Amino acid sequence: MENSEIISVRDLTKRFPMGLSEFTALRGISLEFSRGEFSGVVGPSGSGKTTLLNIIGLLDNPTDGDVIILGNPSKNLSVKEAAMIRRKHMGFIFQTYNLLPVYTVFENVEFPLLLLSMSTGERKKAVLEALAWVGLSDKEKSKPAQLSGGECQRVAIARAMVKRPEIVLADEPTANLDADNSHHILQTMEKLNKELHTTFIFATHDEKVISYLRRKITLVDGKVSHDDVLKP
Amino acid sequence: MLAYKLAYKNLLGAGLRTWLNVFVLSLSLVLLVMAWGILEGWNIQAKKDMKEWEVGGGEYWHELYDPLDPMSFKDGQGMIPPEIEKLYNSGEAVPVLVSQATVYPEGRMRNILLKGIDPSQQIVKMPASLMNGDTTVINAIIGIRMAKATKLSENDRVTIRWRDANGTFDASEIRIAGIFHSNVATIDNNQIWLPLDRLQKMTSMKGHASYIILKRGLMSAPTIPGWIHKGYDVLFADFNTIIKTKHIASSTVYLILLSLALLAVFDTQVLSIFRREKEIGTYIALGMTRWQVVWLFTVEGAMHSVLAVIAGAIWGTPLLYLLSKYGLAMPKGTEGYGFTLAEKIYPVYGAETIIIMSVIVMAATAIVSYIPSRKIAKMKPTEALRGKVQ
Numbered sequence: 001m002e003n004s005e006i007i008s009v010r011d012l013t014k015r016f017p018m019g020l021s022e023f024t025a026l027r028g029i030s031l032e033f034s035r036g037e038f039s040g041v042v043g044p045s046g047s048g049k050t051t052l053l054n055i056i057g058l059l060d061n062p063t064d065g066d067v068i069i070l071g072n073p074s075k076n077l078s079v080k081e082a083a084m085i086r087r088k089h090m091g092f093i094f095q096t097y098n099l100l101p102v103y104t105v106f107e108n109v110e111f112p113l114l115l116l117s118m119s120t121g122e123r124k125k126a127v128l129e130a131l132a133w134v135g136l137s138d139k140e141k142s143k144p145a146q147l148s149g150g151e152c153q154r155v156a157i158a159r160a161m162v163k164r165p166e167i168v169l170a171d172e173p174t175a176n177l178d179a180d181n182s183h184h185i186l187q188t189m190e191k192l193n194k195e196l197h198t199t200f201i202f203a204t205h206d207e208k209v210i211s212y213l214r215r216k217i218t219l220v221d222g223k224v225s226h227d228d229v230l231k232p
Numbered sequence: 233m234l235a236y237k238l239a240y241k242n243l244l245g246a247g248l249r250t251w252l253n254v255f256v257l258s259l260s261l262v263l264l265v266m267a268w269g270i271l272e273g274w275n276i277q278a279k280k281d282m283k284e285w286e287v288g289g290g291e292y293w294h295e296l297y298d299p300l301d302p303m304s305f306k307d308g309q310g311m312i313p314p315e316i317e318k319l320y321n322s323g324e325a326v327p328v329l330v331s332q333a334t335v336y337p338e339g340r341m342r343n344i345l346l347k348g349i350d351p352s353q354q355i356v357k358m359p360a361s362l363m364n365g366d367t368t369v370i371n372a373i374i375g376i377r378m379a380k381a382t383k384l385s386e387n388d389r390v391t392i393r394w395r396d397a398n399g400t401f402d403a404s405e406i407r408i409a410g411i412f413h414s415n416v417a418t419i420d421n422n423q424i425w426l427p428l429d430r431l432q433k434m435t436s437m438k439g440h441a442s443y444i445i446l447k448r449g450l451m452s453a454p455t456i457p458g459w460i461h462k463g464y465d466v467l468f469a470d471f472n473t474i475i476k477t478k479h480i481a482s483s484t485v486y487l488i489l490l491s492l493a494l495l496a497v498f499d500t501q502v503l504s505i506f507r508r509e510k511e512i513g514t515y516i517a518l519g520m521t522r523w524q525v526v527w528l529f530t531v532e533g534a535m536h537s538v539l540a541v542i543a544g545a546i547w548g549t550p551l552l553y554l555l556s557k558y559g560l561a562m563p564k565g566t567e568g569y570g571f572t573l574a575e576k577i578y579p580v581y582g583a584e585t586i587i588i589m590s591v592i593v594m595a596a597t598a599i600v601s602y603i604p605s606r607k608i609a610k611m612k613p614t615e616a617l618r619g620k621v622q
Contacts, residue, residue, distance in 0.1 A: 059517060059613045080521050087519025094617065098514040102245020114234055115519045159518075 006166060006199050007033035007056055012065035014051050014222075025051040027222040028065070033201060035166065038193045039215035040202035047219040049203035050171055056201065057090060057169045058082040070166065087115050091160025091198075093170035097152040099144040099159075105131070106140040109158045116163060130162040134188055150181030157185060161192055171203045179208065186212045235524070239532035243539070246504075250536065253496050257540035257593060260490040262548035264589045267482040269552065269579030270560060275475050276580055278415065279468060284357045285416040287467045288326075289448035292316060292459040297330070297442045302345075305330050306397075309442040313456050316444050324450055326353040327441030329431050333394035335424065337382035344378075344422045346394060348431030355445050358419065362410030363427045370430055371409035375420025379411045386411055392424065397436040404434070415575075490593065494600045501533045501604040512608055513616030522613075526605045533601020537594040555579050 014026040025048045033039065041049045054060040055067055058074055067074045070089055077085070091112070092098075099108050109130050113123040131137045134154035144152055153173060160168050170189070174182035190212055193200050202209055210216060218226040243250050283289070297308030312320065312327050319325035329348040334341050351363040363371040374384060384390060386408055393403040406424070414420060432438045446453070453461040505512070515525045559576035 054614045057517065059617070083516070083519055083521040083524075086517065090519075092514075092517045094514075094517075096510070098510055098517075098617070100511060100514065102242055107241070112518050114237075117234075 004035045005032055006035045006037075006070060007031075007201075008068040009033075009052070009056070010066050010068070012052070012055065012062050012067060014048070014055060014060070015063045025222050026055075026062075029219075029222075029224055030065075031217065031224065031227070033199055035199055036193065036197040037215060038190065038200045038213060039217065040204050040209060040213040041217045041219055042203075042205055042210055042213075043219035043225075044205060048222040049205075049219055052219070053169050053171050053201065053203045056167075057092060058086055087112070088163070089166045091163070091165040091168040093153070093156050093160050093168060093173045095172035095175045097144070097149075097156045097176075099152055099155055101144055103143075104140065105136060105142050105144070105147070105155050108144070108155055109162050112159060112163045126162050127158075130158040133161065133192060134158045134185075148181075149176050150178075150184060153177060153181070153185050154188065157188055157192075161196070161198065164196055165198060167199045167201070169201050169203075172206070173202065174204070174206050174209055182206070182208045235528045235531045236535075238528055239535050242528075242532050243535050246500075249500060250539070253493070253500055253536045254539045254543050256493040256496055257490075257537055257597065258544035258548065260486065260493045261540055261544040261589055261593045262551065263489060264483070264486045264593075265544075265548070265581060265586055266552060266555065266579065267486050268479070268585045268589070269556070269581040270577055271475060271478055271482065272582065272585065273556070273579040274478075274577045275471075277577060278471060279464075281415045282418075282468070282471070283448060285414045286356065286419050286445075287464070288355045288445040289450045290446045290453060290464065291462045291467065292325075292444040292446070292453075292456060293462055294442055295458050295460055299330075302332050305332055305345075305442065309437060309440045310458055311439050312441050312444070313459060315454060315456050316441075316459070319446070319450075320350075320444075323354060324447040325444050326350050326355040327428060327444050329428060329435070329437060329440055330442040331394055331431065331435050331437075333392050333424070335382065336391045336393070337384055342382060342422070344392075344424055346392070346431055346434075347419075347423055347425050348428035349425055350428045355447050357414070358425065359410055359412050360425065360427075362412075363425070365409065366407070370404055370406040370426060370434075372406045373410045373412055373425045374408060375423065376411055376413050377417060377420040378423060379408075381422070384408050384411075394434060396434065402434065490596065494596055497533055497536050497597055498600040498604060500536075501529065501601050504532075505529065505604055505607055509611070509616045510619040512611060513613050513618070516613040517617060522609045522611070526602075526608045529605040529608060530598065530602045533605065534594065534598035536601075537597035540593060540597075541590050552579065552581060556581065 009029055009031040012026050012029040013024065015022045015024045029052065041052055043049055051060065055062055056069070058069065058077065061074065069085060072085060074082070100111065103111070106127055109127045110123050113126055118126070128137065131140055134157050136151060136154055136158065139147065139151065144155065147155065173185065177185065186209060189200060192198060202213065204210065214229065214231040216226070216228045216230055217224055294308050294310050296304055298304040309329060316325055316327065320327060326349060331346045333344055333346045335344050349358060349360050351360045353360055359373060362373050365371060379385065388408045389405050390408070391403055391405050393401060395401055432440060512525055515528070516522060556579050559578045561576050
């Protein structure tokens with residue numbers, strides 16, 4: 001299981017219209033990701049990290065090439081099918097946390113399970129377990145506005161992990177956090193990666209994040225310049 | 233079910249904005265129900281008054297009689313037919329004779345109608361028995377509107393002038409034996425009621441009538457040659473037209489208020505979609521389809537109306553109940569309007585009215601919630617996640 005292919009990016013190109021011309025964000029990228037990887041796409045701003053993550057997350061479509069997620073070519077997926085894959089198999093962690101402000105911590109973490117139509121009992125058990133993973137069991141009734149940035153990002157991790165997805169995509173997850181909080185959540189994600197064998201793919205240019213990665217894919221001007229295994 | 237649950241949470245989470253919209257919507261709903269209730273109350277009350285005071289259980293009109301054409305009065309009368317005579321004698325009908333005349337209160341001339349009715353009649357509420365008594369004078373009764381217009385009081389004497397069947401002018405003094413208070417203007421304005429036999433004698437129309445009022449509940453209305461039966465559909469036609477017009481006019485006013493409330497909901501929806509782009513992107517990233525998010529926002533907007541119905545029921549029910557119990561006083565001077573209108577109207581609210589109004593408010597809110605929400609379906613999730621203004 002550890003080395004089975006979970007994501008395959010094949011000759012991926014993404015162009016965005018820019019006035020009368022086009023901007024090419026990704027140029028012929030090919031990559032493979034295996035189950036349980038803890039990898040990151042790194043590079044300067046505008047190198048195409050977020051674009052690649054969005055396409056892998058089925059939130060955007062490639063202009064050319066394809067991404068095969070869990071054996072499903074994205075080209076062949078309808079909008080609804082893509083939503084179902086995200087719902088069942090993917091978790092997202094965003095730079096700005098993207099927590100739903102009117103919900104409590106418990107409800108935010110519960111949300112993906114509501115979409116999966118799980119029973120109340122199962123949901124409660126899973127949410128409490130996820131909050132325990134990130135050390136926020138005592139904050140379940142708090143609203144996001146009452147939490148610190150680090151706590152919000154931990155809630156976002158719990159929300160991404162609560163359904164035990166195969167893939168977690170994290171876009172600059174530490175960009176708004178101080179060093180202590182960054183290390184804390186990275187350790188949390190590393191622990192979950194090891195315990196649950198979830199594939200983590202980061203988009204980052206934060207050295208703290210890079211120091212935790214086991215594989216580093218460097219993008220420059222929309223092309224893979226290096227693909228390095230940092231830790232076995 | 234998920235959409236309803238999420239929409240409910242989002243709606244309550246929006247706080248004051250939600251409650252302002254809910255209040256304005258509930259205000260529109262309660263005012264719409266109140267307006268319809270007032271008109272319905274007026275309708276029921278006025279028809280009851282008209283039946284009691286004017287039309288009884290229906291009328292027979294002489295075939296040439298037209299109440300809107302005074303020129304028809306001379307010919308629009310005839311001998312009371314035997315079929316009616318029988319009903320009259322058994323207390324199931326009362327004939328009325330109508331004649332043109334002039335009255336001279338305080339020396340001024342005023343065109344009026346003289347109406348003759350049997351003082352012993354029990355068919356309508358008209359206090360005709362007041363005309364009994366002193367036979368040396370002509371006893372007459374008038375309504376409060378006529379009394380105000382002519383400044384006549386009880387026991388006042390006034391000169392009237394009329395033409396008999398042969399076209400001869402005659403004049404006499406009458407005594408105001410009583411002034412009656414009725415909500416029905418059409419038996420009051422510019423009318424003087426006299427004993428039927430007296431008017432028949434004055435006009436040389438012995439045994440004649442212009443129309444016959446039937447007792448309420450009289451089942452059959454036989455065909456009588458020369459006389460035309462008029463049922464409630466004809467007798468209330470003018471009044472029904474007034475009510476219909478009033479319904480349209482008052483509904484228009486309250487629908488404008490409702491439109492303002494809907495505009496507030498629409499604005500809230502537009503603002504929500506504008507401000508909550510990142511949230512929309514998050515919903516999509518978490519696995520909702522775009523149309524599920526459209527539905528969520530539509531339900532959220534539409535739920536304003538559900539809360540408005542509940543809020544309207546909470547604060548509106550006691551208000552509407554008190555209004556129906558104590559009535560709504562009409563402005564002074566309404567007796568001069570020329571149609572049946574009580575001093576107080578007691579609104580009547582039917583379950584049907586309340587349900588229809590609630591459904592209208594809910595449907596309209598759902599539509600104005602859906603229209604801006606459609607924009608979500610066109611959003612790019614990647615741009616929504618960035619909170620980019622589109």
